[in-house]
Amino acid sequence: LQLQESGPGLVKPSETLSLTCTVSGDSISTNDYYWVWIRQPPGKGLELIGSIYYTGSTFYNPSLKSRVSISVDTSKNQFSLRLSSVTAADTAVYYCARGRRSRTYYFDYWGQGTLVTVSS
Amino acid sequence: QTVVTQEPSFSVSPGGTVTLTCGLNSGSVSTTYYPSWYQQTPGQAPRTLIYSTNTRSSGVPDRFSGSILGNKAALTITGAQADDESDYYCVLYMGSGLWVFGGGTKLTVL
Numbered sequence: 628l629q630l631q632e633s634g635p636g637l638v639k640p641s642e643t644l645s646l647t648c649t650v651s652g653d654s655i656s657t658n659d660y661y662w663v664w665i666r667q668p669p670g671k672g673l674e675l676i677g678s679i680y681y682t683g684s685t686f687y688n689p690s691l692k693s694r695v696s697i698s699v700d701t702s703k704n705q706f707s708l709r710l711s712s713v714t715a716a717d718t719a720v721y722y723c724a725r726g727r728r729s730r731t732y733y734f735d736y737w738g739q740g741t742l743v744t745v746s747s
Numbered sequence: 748q749t750v751v752t753q754e755p756s757f758s759v760s761p762g763g764t765v766t767l768t769c770g771l772n773s774g775s776v777s778t779t780y781y782p783s784w785y786q787q788t789p790g791q792a793p794r795t796l797i798y799s800t801n802t803r804s805s806g807v808p809d810r811f812s813g814s815i816l817g818n819k820a821a822l823t824i825t826g827a828q829a830d831d832e833s834d835y836y837c838v839l840y841m842g843s844g845l846w847v848f849g850g851g852t853k854l855t856v857l
Contacts, residue, residue: 672848672850673793674848675845675848677844679844680844685844686843722792731781731799731802733798733838733840734785734793734846735795735804737793737795739792740792
């Protein structure tokens with residue numbers, strides 16, 4: 628299984644950050660997994676942004692909920708992140724990951740991450 | 748607000764044993780939180796070490812072990828090696844598709 632993030636590396640303040648994660652090696656339409664976005668500001672720790680199930684059910688970090696939208700496109704085996712009204716504090720490496728949800732709950736595969744800088 | 752606590756930093760001598768812990772501001776960590784541990788070196792994506800409290804991920808050396816110690820989850824490294832010098836993150840599952848990360852522990856091997 629491989630996950631690959633893609634999207635702009637530079638976003639202007641107040642605009643919307645958009646990223647896509649392409650999953651290869653397995654179908655995104657499986658019962659046993661959540662598909663997850665995680666971020667890491669430079670020099671800081673990891674933070675869950677939210678997750679989505681292949682049916683489209685979403686679960687968001689309460690601290691970001693008002694600005695986040697995660698969607699899934701099963702026909703393309705992709706899921707996407709939109710984060711609105713970004714500021715410099717949203718500058719981070721953004722990772723997509725697969726989260727197990729059957730009998731155990733953890734991240735078993737990670738993308739390599741993509742740096743998104745918020746700057747004018 | 749749920750806060751997962753980890754030691755900010757720890758130091759261990761080569762060949763030594765170190766135990767990193769993972770606590771919860773609202774109470775005790777138990778197996779029902781499915782504690783997992785991840786290792787991250789600079790510039791790399793995290794690597795899964797331990798899940799479901801004490802199950803090693805594929806390819807992880809047996810010098811890494813997980814447990815519940817008292818009211819915290821714990822990651823023990825026995826016989827630390829130089830390349831174990833990394834950041835270690837604990838993650839707890841809160842239900843409903845949401846996890847919470849600890850702040851991470853920076854481990855130095857010297």
